[in-house]
Amino acid sequence: MTLKVHELLNNARLNKGTAFTLEEREELGLSGLLPPHVSTMKEQVERALSSIRRKESDIDRYIFLSALQKRNERLYYRLLIDHTKELMPLVYTPTVGQACLEFASIFRETSGFYLSYADKGLIQKRLANWPEQDVRLIVVTDGERILGLGDLGANGMGIPIGKLALYCACAGVKPEQCLPIMLDLGTNNESIRNDPLYLGVPEPRKRGSEYDDFLEEFVRAVEKQFPNALLQFEDFATGNAVNLLEKYRDQLLCFNDDIQGTASVVLAGLMATTRISKIPLQEQRFLFLGAGSAATGIGHLLTTALEREGITTDEARARLFFIDRKGLVTQCRDDLPGHVAPFAANMPPMDLKQAIDTIKPNALIGASGTAGVFTEEIIHTVASCHRNPTIFALSNPTSKAECTAEDAYKFSDGRAIFASGSPFDVVHINGEIKVPGQGNNAYIFPGLGLGAIHGKITRITDDQLITAAQELAGSVSDKQIQHGCLYPPLDEIRNVSVKIAAAVARDAERTGLTSEPVPENFEELLTAELYDPLY
Structure with missing residues (x-):
């Protein structure tokens, strides 16, 4: 097999599977390596949905979707975008909680980026290993307060991966602009530390100056390596979450989604x-x-x-x-x-x-x-x-x-x-x-992030969060209100995210928190830029 063929069939961003045309197969040396039928993306979506629905448990559905993401990225996101209501509970809450609990045992193939205390002094050098340079969104956790499940250590990596999948599906952010990061600074969960399959550092958590100094180095390394990125803190324990937000919210483009x-x-x-x-x-x-x-x-x-x-x-x-x-x-x-x-x-x-x-x-x-x-x-x-x-x-x-x-x-x-x-x-x-x-926070953070990176926002403020809330509340129809529903249907979430992004960017511009003027047709430009996975 040639290197080109190997790259095509094993690169999730390029692979189309059975959707490669006969002409492409001949030109690229794929003839004979795939079944003879040429599938449309619609057929692939239907086949994948059928496989998902046949599985007996949500965790098995989660594993299937994770494998699909690593095999055929465009098909994975096409599924999420077209079937958001059905699949969001599998990709994120509540199933992601179970996925984090079982992370070590269901691990198949690495995703995201891991930093441990052993990388102290080398964090920027390590970040340079990430293959994508135009990173615009980083979701980082230290795994200490995963949902309502507590300290899961490195098993908490499922949270940044899931959040960034929602950025792509719910707000059209390009997958190559997203980076999930786990800061493995130990865990105080003894059952996890004693698990022979655990993939993290089986040591107690770093505290005090060791923790603070590591986070300071990490934040500064992100600023230098990915200067255009929004840094989202996720599932940190209360004390650290509050302290990190108070320390950095006025220093760089960042926010804490839990808060x-x-x-x-x-x-x-x-x-x-x-x-x-x-x-x-x-x-x-x-x-x-x-x-x-x-x-x-x-x-x-x-x-x-x-x-x-x-x-x-x-x-x-x-x-x-x-x-x-x-x-x-x-x-x-x-x-x-x-x-x-x-x-x-x-x-x-x-x-x-x-x-x-x-x-x-x-x-x-x-x-x-x-x-x-x-x-x-x-x-x-x-x-x-x-x-x-x-x-x-x-x-x-x-x-x-x-x-x-x-x-x-x-x-x-x-x-x-x-x-x-x-x-x-x-x-x-x-x-x-x-x-x-x-x-669900997915009604807010994707639109907020979309507005931040395309609107060239320099800081996230409470005024912007209130503006986002007003935009979301206003998107609920009278009919939905009559049935007691306070949020729009999930199948409308991409449109809602665009409106939130536009409103937040204009709010930031009014308060001098954008590095460039926001175009008058910003919402129209955003809509045209949304990631829309097709072959």
């Missing part, structure tokens, strides 16, 4: 709820179960959004309440982290049920990672306070959700406005069809 992307998509959902409840956000009270980086990230962005509505910072924060493992976050506690302290309530300690009885929140927002904590009693209680209570069960994967859609509707007599982090099926109750909204 900022989650905040924006939840804010969009809350904005959409007002079309059902008819109660303006600035008149509502919000109770969060969870006080980690995701929950407080929502709180900080919601505070800014409420300020835009005409109330002061103090008045906005007075409408937000947080519960952690010790109960209601109050001013009488002296152990509050900096990102939590601004939300401490001037109230006595109380548990979740007592807090609902006292505060009477319009919205109960779960970001706790604790499955089933929104019990029948809790849902009954919040539903007794308001005609249409908002209940968001945001923890991922599905097994970690605070409640199911069915329970939220059933225990509120069908009155709840519900959204979740992972998908739930349609619920029939009281003769009505309720369509649970999925507050």
